[in-house]
Amino acid sequence: MQEGIVSQDTAVDDSLGETTLLDRIRELILGGDYKPGTALSEVRLAEYYAVSRTPVREALKQLQIEGLVEIRPKVGTFVREITRREILEMFEVKETLEGLAARLMARRGQIPELDTLRTNVEASELAVLRNDSTAYANLVHEFHETLITGSDNLKLAQHYRTLMNQLAYHHLVLTSVQHPGRLSRSTAEHRQVLELITAKDSVGAELAMKDHVWASSREVMMDSVSRQDRN
Amino acid sequence: MQEGIVSQDTAVDDSLGETTLLDRIRELILGGDYKPGTALSEVRLAEYYAVSRTPVREALKQLQIEGLVEIRPKVGTFVREITRREILEMFEVKETLEGLAARLMARRGQIPELDTLRTNVEASELAVLRNDSTAYANLVHEFHETLITGSDNLKLAQHYRTLMNQLAYHHLVLTSVQHPGRLSRSTAEHRQVLELITAKDSVGAELAMKDHVWASSREVMMDSVSRQDRN
DNA sequence: CAATACCTTCTTGCATGGTAGAAATCCTAT
DNA sequence: ATAGGATTTCTACCATGCAAGAAGGTATTG
Structure with a gap:
């Protein structure tokens, strides 16, 4: 019935199978x-x-x-056009939320997510050695996601995910050219956070995580500046 | 009340004048x-x-x-029934977000919101002396709201307000019986936060604010326990 | 008496027609 | 040629009809 209308040019019934x-x-x-x-x-x-x-x-x-x-x-x-100021604001909130996640996870002690995190960091270190930036990007995503779920705070997770969607973070990381030394430094920061969580040093883990997010936000912001200049 | 949603068929056009x-x-x-x-x-x-x-x-x-x-x-x-665990989770996020707000506001230096905050604290101290708990409740709300707007971070404000709605915080504070000594202690904490912000001690302000939120969450949680026991 | 199948009656979900308003376009007049 | 006004054509918006599914009550059967 509708086929007569739509079949010609666009509409290839993209029939959303499972995804909403x-x-x-x-x-x-x-x-x-x-x-x-x-x-x-x-x-x-x-x-x-x-x-x-x-x-x-x-x-x-x-x-x-x-x-x-x-x-x-x-x-x-x-x-919507996301302004530079908005991105800055979102990174400030991101820093705080992820800091909280690190603190909460450290407080929990021995949990399966801890192993996931350790495996992730080791894989990241290998990815850095191989200079495999796409694998690295995925591992970064997994690291942060594991941290959030490991915090065992659903409300935190909810706000975090909303924020990441708005930031288009995945897209930001993928399109932004990672600066040369950044990968190894970032991984080192991940390891530090991991060790502090393992040591159940909650305040230390929170601070380290906040520093890490701040540092990586600086990188992304620098890239987004250069991208904006090109427009 | 109990008949709740529908009074009669006589749809009393409750005509939402301006409010949506x-x-x-x-x-x-x-x-x-x-x-x-x-x-x-x-x-x-x-x-x-x-x-x-x-x-x-x-x-x-x-x-x-x-x-x-x-x-x-x-x-x-x-x-929805909000579980005790959810309330706890929300307070953890609230603590972090308000801590961030205090830090950001301290960083900004001399802004009009600072005067609002000072006036608010002084009024709160008077309300405590007069034991005017309803006035105090409103002043508490204003204090936190001023802090959020004073942080000059719209994304933070947005997440904060969503959280407060879900918490039904206003309702929580109003219905919960404030413990005797709490009012004066809470006001003292407000003043301390104010002074730290005035002194542009951003990390100090953040910590003080987090402590304050944690302390007041303890009070509310204790009340919510007793309320839950009554059911 | 108990259990099961059916049936009525609710609910949300989706499709579609008509409406008001904003914006762009065209047409007219200066 | 340009400015201003009428008109046409979009848009989101709201009302409503129809369908599918879930639930509870009822009747029937073991």
Whole structure:
């Protein structure tokens, strides 16, 4: 029925198999397929995903709450431009939340996540030696994720993930050119955090983690400056 | 009260003048009018507020994201029961976020919010002398709110407010019986934070603030225990 | 009396038609 | 040619109809 309308040009019934519509659109924004300023029309998205406007609308509304899109009433929905200041603000919050995670995890003592962390750091050190930056990027993601889950605080995890989505952190790390010495320094910082957590030094782990996040934020911010200058 | 959602069929157009439907429902939950477990039917709310199901549905969906209600697919929407563990988790995050706010505000130096804070502390000290607990509760709220805005970090403010909504903090503070000596101690802690911020001692301010939040969380948790025992 | 199958009645979920408003475009007049 | 006003065409928004699933009560059967 709809095929007559949509089959021609766009709509290859992208039939969201398992992934939800919301995740689908979010990934497209985070992946940079929808650049800031792009209009996200309800009807076009509905046609493209072969659903009605209602679920599309719901997804867009949540994306607005997450801060990824801006809905201008009676005008349209657009991919938001994240300002440099916002990124700075988010890194400040990220630093604090991850510091808390390190402290909480240190307090817990012997937990399985500790082994995961140790394995991760060792793999990271190998990745640095092999200069395998893509493997390294994934390991970094896993390290931070393990820390969050290891803190055993669901509310913390929730706020953290919301923040990371808005930051498009994964995208930031991947696109930003890692400075030469940074990889080894970053891994050393990871190891230090790990050792402090193992030693159950909660305040030390918190401080070390905050320092680490601050240092890596500096790197990313420098890259984002140069990227911004090119525009 | 107990009949809750629908009074009669006579939809008393509670015509949400300026406040949005979302805020309206949220306040009712936070105010305790809708107790945990209460079913929030789309149709009944729609009739009651004289709108269609669609905006009601949108509001409920956001409330789910905020963690205030739980939507069980094809079953119904219910006011969530906040567990004791969740409250503990939220206080841990609250402590960290407010600590960050104190640090950031201390870093900023001479700003108008500093005067607001000083005026607030002085008023609080007077309220303690007069044993005016309702005035004190409002001043506490203002103190923390000023700190957050004074940090000049919108992302921090956003996460903080979401957290406070979920905690139903205002309700917690108002219903919980403040322990005798707590008021004066709490005010003294406020003053200490203020002085440290004034002295631009950012790390000191952060630690003092974290201690303060931790102390007051202990008070609230003790009360919430006794309340839970009564059920 | 107990257990099970069915049936009624709720619920949310999705699709779609109509509306108001904003913005861009075109048309007219100076 | 340019400025201003009417109009057309988008947009999000809201109301409502319809369908599918979950739950509870009831009747029937062992």
